[in-house]
Amino acid sequence: MDHLHHLHDLFRRFPGIGPRQAKRFVYFLLTATPSYKKELIDEISRLESRVASCPSCHRFYDKKGNNxxxxxxxxxxxxxxxxxxxxxxxxxxxxxxxxxxxxxxxxxxxxxxxxxxxxxxxxxxxxxxxxxxxxxxxxxxxxxxxxxxxxxxxxxxxxxxxxxxxxxxxxxxxxxxxxxxxxxxxxxxxxxxxxxxxxxxxxxxxxxx
The missing domain is CATH 3.40.1360.10 (Dna Topoisomerase Vi A Subunit; Chain: A, domain 2)
Structure with a gap:
């Protein structure tokens, strides 16, 4: 599977996203500015370290300080x-x-x-x-x-x-x-x-x- 099809397949796994929408995402990223793509990549890479599941209610929240x-x-x-x-x-x-x-x-x-x-x-x-x-x-x-x-x-x-x-x-x-x-x-x-x-x-x- 080439890069375009693989990325398309990854977007299709998002809830509520069909083949056409996934394809739009791919082509949007291809034409997006390098700074936008870098910002997107950075935010995704920080999800694990900056977002947690609340042990009390189990909603996701931004970890700040010692909360x-x-x-x-x-x-x-x-x-x-x-x-x-x-x-x-x-x-x-x-x-x-x-x-x-x-x-x-x-x-x-x-x-x-x-x-x-x-x-x-x-x-x-x-x-x-x-x-x-x-x-x-x-x-x-x-x-x-x-x-x-x-x-x-x-x-x-x-x-x-x-x-x-x-x-x-x-x-x-x-x-x-x-x-x-x-x-x-x-x-x-x-x-x-x-x-x-x-x-x-x-x-x-x-x-x-």
Whole structure:
């Protein structure tokens, strides 16, 4: 495989990027200035050393100084009573943009494919249980499952709810799902702020399993 095809193949591995878009990226880089390409290469090479996964919520964040957790988890003004579970960092970003939620988060790191029942290899399931148990000691009272309303999101929500329900019941924690506002088939990351606000305000309490 020559260099152009290899680079094209690397871009195609990006989520949501098809053959035509990957080809545009390749030809853009071919015509980009040397300074831009150097800046891009430098930033990619620094990802491992400058970006980390928060040990508390598992979102990615810029490491600065001696901070051991992300800015959200270390913010003492955030409510300790609510924990929102999202699939990806981009979902968290969408909720933060709405400015309607002031609690804490947990990022699953993905979703579970349909017909797949294996959680541990697909999402941060063990870490979620540990976080709930730890947060319960500091006042956690409510968990919001904020997952996309598509088939894979619903499947993941059902599995996560089954996983955490026994612990939540034991700890006296209520489980909620997003209410009206999000349309069926909608991915959270593409929802506007008003839609997210309405879905949060009308969240539904789930019956304990």
């Amino acid at each position: 051991q957790t992300c800015s959200i988890c270390s913010d003492t003004n955030r409510s300790q009573e609510t924990l929102m579970v999202v699939a990806k960092d981009v979902d968290l970003d969408a909720v933060e943009k709405s400015r309607v939620y002031e609690g804490l988060y947990f990022v699953l790191g993905g979703s579970v494919p349909l017909f797949d029942q294996e959680l541990d290899s697909k999402i941060n399931s063990k870490e979620l249980l540990h976080t709930i148990e730890s947060r319960a000691k500091t006042g956690l009272r409510e968990i919001i499952l904020a997952l996309s309303l598509n088939a894979e999101g619903e499947h993941t929500r059902e599995l996560v709810e089954s996983l955490i329900s026994p612990l939540a019941k034991k700890m006296g924690i209520d489980i909620y799902t997003l209410g009206r506002g999000l349309s069926t088939g909608t991915e959270l990351e593409y929802s506007d702020s008003e839609t997210i606000k309405n879905a949060l305000l009308s969240r539904k309490r789930e019956t304990a399993l």
